[in-house]
Amino acid sequence: MAASLTSLPVELLTYILMNLQSPRDLYHTIQASSTCYRVFQVYRVSIFSRILSNFFHRDVTQDALCALYASRTLNLPNVAPLQLREMLATFLREYHSGTLAFPGNFEDLSSLGRAWARVDAFVLDYITGSSVVQARQLRATGDTRLRKAFFRLAIFYSCSWVDRRVCDFLDMGFHRNGRMNELFFGPMSWTEISSTDSRQWKVIRTHHIWE
Structure with a gap:
């Protein structure tokens, strides 16, 4: 060849x-x-x-891109709370518009590819280790929706970190009135949410998914 x-x-x-x-x-x-x-x-x-744009399932693409965007732009400890508030508002507008494009640099593309591979491994490992009944329920909802749940939880953690800092400074925000939970987890079933809250999620929660 x-x-x-x-x-x-x-x-x-x-x-x-x-x-x-x-x-x-x-x-x-x-x-x-x-x-x-x-x-x-x-x-x-x-x-x-x-290759990535063709490989990613279209129902997961925007959530994967938003998770990457959040990990890159919202986890900046030296940014002032007022600026973080504006960054979070901008991010949420872009998240709901569904217009984020694929990254234009190889570093972010590589991070996206590695993140997808790791989420894929988490999903397959979780389904393999689940009980027969639970595995059947997960397959009924679709592996794609489970991958979507993992990426949404990554987004949620990034936004919650920002929101807590903004709340501490301004005494307001999504975190205290529960709107953040509604934004990201409203459309999901309990099976999907609980499956992402497994022991494997500890790796993603510390943002190792993007390393």
Whole structure:
């Protein structure tokens, strides 16, 4: 395979890489072909962005992007509470508009890919270790909804951290009147919420999901 790829034009190789099924397929391809590896190094942002956008389930994409955005912009301990309040308000508007685009830099794309892989592992591990009845209930709601629940909980923790700081300073906010819970967990079933509150969640709660 590697030998046959050397004769192909760069444009065609780029197209082939962009249409791989998953980040894992991309990894194996560039490991097997030095030609593909060189093409990937030149166009890695556009290639990886296309693969992730095709690989992510459309119902989870915005929640994954919002979780990444929250982890990058809302966890800044040296920012003044008033500025954090405005940042949180802006974030919530963008979250509900559903207009966040895929990152334009490779660092954030890589973080998004790793986060998806870890959430995927958490979901599969949880379902595998669940009782037969609970596993059946989880599969009935769909693995996609469970992944969505994990990303929403990541968003919730980032926003709650900001909200507590703002509340302490201004004596107001979502956290005290329960609106934050309603925003993120209202549409979810109890099975989905309780499954994300397992022992595996301790890893995500400390933001290791993005490392």
